[in-house]
Amino acid sequence: MSRVQLNPPQRAAVEHLDGPLLVLAGAGSGKTGVITHKIAHLIASGYQAERIAAVTFTNKAAREMAARVGQLVGRQRASGLQISTFHSLGLRLLREEREAAGLKRGFSIFDADDADKLLADLLGRDAELRKLARITVSRWKSALISPTRAVTEAEDDREASLARAYSEYQRHLGAYNAVDFDDLLYRPVELLREDPALAERWQNRFGYLLVDEYQDTNGAQYELFRRLTGPRAAFTVVGDDDQSIYAWRGARPGNIADLSRDFPHLTVIKLEQNYRSCGHILTAANRLIQGNERVYDKNLWSALGAGDRVRILACDDEADRVVSEMVSHRLRTGGQPGDYAVLYRSNQQARAFERVLRERNVAYRVSGGRSFFDRGEIRDVIAYLRLLTNPDDDAAFLRIVNLPRREIGPATLEQLGRYAGERGLPLFAAARGIGLSGRLGERSARRLGDFVEWAADLMMRSESEAPDSLVRQMLADIDYRAWLRDTAANRQQGERRAENVDEFVAWLGRHSEDDRGQPASLETLVGKLGLMDLMEREDRQDAAQVQLSTLHAAKGLEFPHVFLAGIEEGLLPHQNSLDEDNVAEERRLMYVGITRARRSLTLSYCRQRRRGRDLVDCQPSRFLEELPVDELDWPGKRRDNDDPEARQARGRAHLAGLRAMLDSE
DNA sequence: CTCGCGCGCCTTTTT
DNA sequence: GGCGCGCGAG
Numbered sequence: 235m236s237r238v239q240l241n242p243p244q245r246a247a248v249e250h251l252d253g254p255l256l257v258l259a260g261a262g263s264g265k266t267g268v269i270t271h272k273i274a275h276l277i278a279s280g281y282q283a284e285r286i287a288a289v290t291f292t293n294k295a296a297r298e299m300a301a302r303v304g305q306l307v308g309r310q311r312a313s314g315l316q317i318s319t320f321h322s323l324g325l326r327l328l329r330e331e332r333e334a335a336g337l338k339r340g341f342s343i344f345d346a347d348d349a350d351k352l353l354a355d356l357l358g359r360d361a362e363l364r365k366l367a368r369i370t371v372s373r374w375k376s377a378l379i380s381p382t383r384a385v386t387e388a389e390d391d392r393e394a395s396l397a398r399a400y401s402e403y404q405r406h407l408g409a410y411n412a413v414d415f416d417d418l419l420y421r422p423v424e425l426l427r428e429d430p431a432l433a434e435r436w437q438n439r440f441g442y443l444l445v446d447e448y449q450d451t452n453g454a455q456y457e458l459f460r461r462l463t464g465p466r467a468a469f470t471v472v473g474d475d476d477q478s479i480y481a482w483r484g485a486r487p488g489n490i491a492d493l494s495r496d497f498p499h500l501t502v503i504k505l506e507q508n509y510r511s512c513g514h515i516l517t518a519a520n521r522l523i524q525g526n527e528r529v530y531d532k533n534l535w536s537a538l539g540a541g542d543r544v545r546i547l548a549c550d551d552e553a554d555r556v557v558s559e560m561v562s563h564r565l566r567t568g569g570q571p572g573d574y575a576v577l578y579r580s581n582q583q584a585r586a587f588e589r590v591l592r593e594r595n596v597a598y599r600v601s602g603g604r605s606f607f608d609r610g611e612i613r614d615v616i617a618y619l620r621l622l623t624n625p626d627d628d629a630a631f632l633r634i635v636n637l638p639r640r641e642i643g644p645a646t647l648e649q650l651g652r653y654a655g656e657r658g659l660p661l662f663a664a665a666r667g668i669g670l671s672g673r674l675g676e677r678s679a680r681r682l683g684d685f686v687e688w689a690a691d692l693m694m695r696s697e698s699e700a701p702d703s704l705v706r707q708m709l710a711d712i713d714y715r716a717w718l719r720d721t722a723a724n725r726q727q728g729e730r731r732a733e734n735v736d737e738f739v740a741w742l743g744r745h746s747e748d749d750r751g752q753p754a755s756l757e758t759l760v761g762k763l764g765l766m767d768l769m770e771r772e773d774r775q776d777a778a779q780v781q782l783s784t785l786h787a788a789k790g791l792e793f794p795h796v797f798l799a800g801i802e803e804g805l806l807p808h809q810n811s812l813d814e815d816n817v818a819e820e821r822r823l824m825y826v827g828i829t830r831a832r833r834s835l836t837l838s839y840c841r842q843r844r845r846g847r848d849l850v851d852c853q854p855s856r857f858l859e860e861l862p863v864d865e866l867d868w869p870g871k872r873r874d875n876d877d878p879e880a881r882q883a884r885g886r887a888h889l890a891g892l893r894a895m896l897d898s899e
Numbered sequence: 900c901t902c903g904c905g906c907g908c909c910t911t912t913t914t
Numbered sequence: 915g916g917c918g919c920g921c922g923a924g
Contacts, residue, residue, distance in 0.1 A: 361918095361919085582915090582916095585915080585916095844915095
C-alpha cells in the first residue's frame with residue numbers, strides 16, 4: 235500500500251485477531267495492503283512466519299503478495315511464510331502425506347491435456363463426449379463427489395456411463411502414479427476428512443490462515459480451507475462478491491454468504507473507501523451494481539474528486555474511433571501509452587484494435603495467449619523429466635518414447651501395451667521386460683531396449699547430478715535441437731522453439747537451488763513445474779504499451795484511462811449468458827471493467843457490426859441505460875441538465891481529436 | 900479409415 | 915477472418 239496510514243476499517247481488519255473475519259473489500263479499497271499489513275501484524279504479534287498461510291488463486295498473485303510482505307517486514311522475517319495457491323498448498327499436503335494418499339515418490343501432475351488424452355483412451359474419439367466427460371469429472375471433484383458416489387447416484391444411463399468413465403479415469407491415474415489438478419484439492423480434503431489425526435496435525439501446523447479473492451473459491455477449495463482452519467477458526471478471508479466473475483468455472487460466490495452459517499462468530503468488515511477512481515466513475519459503478527441482488531450491500535466512495543464524466547461513444551468503426559480518441563487524449567495530456575487500456579468481453583474483439591494500433595504504430599500488448607509452459611517443445615521436455623522422476627507415468631512415456639523418432643512405432647507400442655496390461659505393469663517397466671518375451675522382432679526389441687537403457691541410466695544419474703546439467707546432457711543425447719529444426723514449419727519457428735527450450739533450461743538452472751541455497755532435486759523441480767504458471771517474463775505492465783485485455787484478465791489491474799469496448803446487447807451482456815438467464819454475472823463483469831479506471835472511462839458501442847459476412851444492427855447494452863444519465867457524457871443522448879460548460883469542453887475535445895487524427899495520418 | 904476441403908460459427912480461463 | 919467440425923471421396 236502506498237499510503238503509510240491505514241484507514242479505520244482497514245486498521246480494524248488488520249488488528250482483528252480474535253475469531254474469524256470476513257473482509258468485504260470493494261474494488262480499489264486497498265485489499266492487498268490489508269492482507270500484507272495483516273501478515274506483518276501477525277508476525278509482530280508473535281505468530282511464527284512458518285505458521286501463517288496465505289492463499290491466492292494464481293501463482294502471479296502469490297508472487298506479488300510475497301514480494302510485498304517481504305518489503306514490509308523484511309525478507310528475513312518473512313522467510314518461512316507459506317504464501318501459495320490453493321493447488322500448491324494441496325500439493326504440499328499430498329507430498330507430505332504421500333503414503334496415506336497411496337502415492338509413490340515422484341508422482342506426476344496431469345494437466346488438462348494429459349487428462350484429455352487419458353479420457354480419449356477410455357472413451358474413444360467422440361470429441362463431444364470427451365469434453366462432456368472432462369467437464370463432468372472436474373465438476374464432480376470440485377463438488378467432492380467420489381467415483382463411487384457418482385456411480386450410485388447417477389440419475390440416467392448417460393450419467394451412469396460418465397460416472398463409470400470417472401471411476402476408470404481415477405483408476406488409471408492411480409496406476410500412473412499421477413494426480414490431476416482437481417485432485418490437488420479433492421484428495422487432500424479426502425485425507426483431512428477421513429483421518430482425524432492427520433487433520434489435527436495440519437490444523438496445528440497453521441496458526442493463522444488468510445485467503446484472498448475469496449469470492450472465487452469453489453466447493454473443494456472452501457472445504458480444504460474449512461478443514462485446515464479447523465475449530466479454532468483463526469482466519470481472515472478477503473473478497474468482493476461484486477467481482478465474482480468465475481461462476482462458469484466452478485467458483486461458488488455463495489461461499490461468502492455461507493461463511494456466517496459455518497462460523498456464527500464471524501466478524502464482517504467492509505472496505506468502501508476507494509483509492510483508485512474519481513467520483514463520476516464510482517457513481518457509475520455503484521449505480522450499475524445496484525441492479526444485482528446482493529447479500530452485502532456496499533457503496534464505494536472516493537476522496538479523489540469528481541474527475542471527468544464517463545463518456546459514451548456510439549461508433550461506426552469502433553476500433554478506429556477508440557484509437558483516435560486515445561491518441562488525441564494522449565496528445566492533449568502527455569501521458570504514456572501504458573496509461574491506456576482497451577477492455578472487451580471476448581478475445582476476438584482484440585483483433586480489430588490490434589489492426590488499427592499497428593496501422594498507427596502504437597505499441598500494444600494483449601492479455602492471454604499461449605502460456606510458455608504450454609508450448610509443445612516445452613511440454614515435450616517436461617514429459618521427459620516426468621518420466622525420469624516417475625517411471626510409472628505412462629502419459630509421459632507415450633509422449634516421448636518416439637520423439638525424436640526412434641522407430642518405435644504403433645505396432646511395437648501395441649505389443650508393449652498388451653504385455654503391460656497382462657502383467658499390470660507400467661509401460662516403462664514392461665519395456666524393460668518385454669525384450670525377453672519374444673513378442674517383438676529383433677530390431678524393435680533392440681530399439682526399445684536401447685531407449686529404456688538410456689532412460690534408466692539418466693534416472694540413476696538424476697539421483698546425484700544437478701538437474702540443469704543433466705537436462706542439457708539429455709537434450710544433447712537425443713539431438714533435440716535437430717528435431718526441433720526438422721519438424722518446424724519454417725526456419726524462424728525452429729529458431730524460436732530452440733530459444734524457448736534454452737530459456738527453459740536456464741529457468742531450471744535458476745531454480746536448481748531452493749530458498750536456503752540447498753541444491754534442489756529433479757523431483758522437486760518437476761513438482762514445481764506441474765503448477766508453474768505462464769510467462770513470468772511477460773508479467774510486467776509496460777509503460778510504453780497500450781494494454782488490450784479481456785474483462786476477465788483485467789481483474790486486479792488498474793489504468794489511468796480505460797476504454798470499455800463493445801458495450802452492446804449480445805456482447806456485454808453476452809448472448810450465451812442471456813440464454814442462460816445469467817445477466818447478474820455480466821453486470822459484475824461490467825462493474826469490474828468500470829472500476830479498473832482511475833481518471834477517465836470511455837464506454838463505446840457500435841451501431842453496426844460485421845458478423846461473419848453480413849452487417850448486423852447493434853443495440854447499446856442495457857447496462858448503459860442503468861447508468862446515472864446525469865453523470866454521463868453521452869453525445870446524442872438527451873440529458874436533463876446539460877450545462878453549457880460541459881458542452882464547450884466536449885467541443886474542445888472534439889476539435890483536439892480532429893487535429894490529432896490529422897497529425898497521426 | 901483417413902485426408903482434405905468447405906461451410907458455418909464465433910465467451911470468459913486457472914491450476 | 916480463422917478455426918474446427920463434418921461430410922464426402924479415395
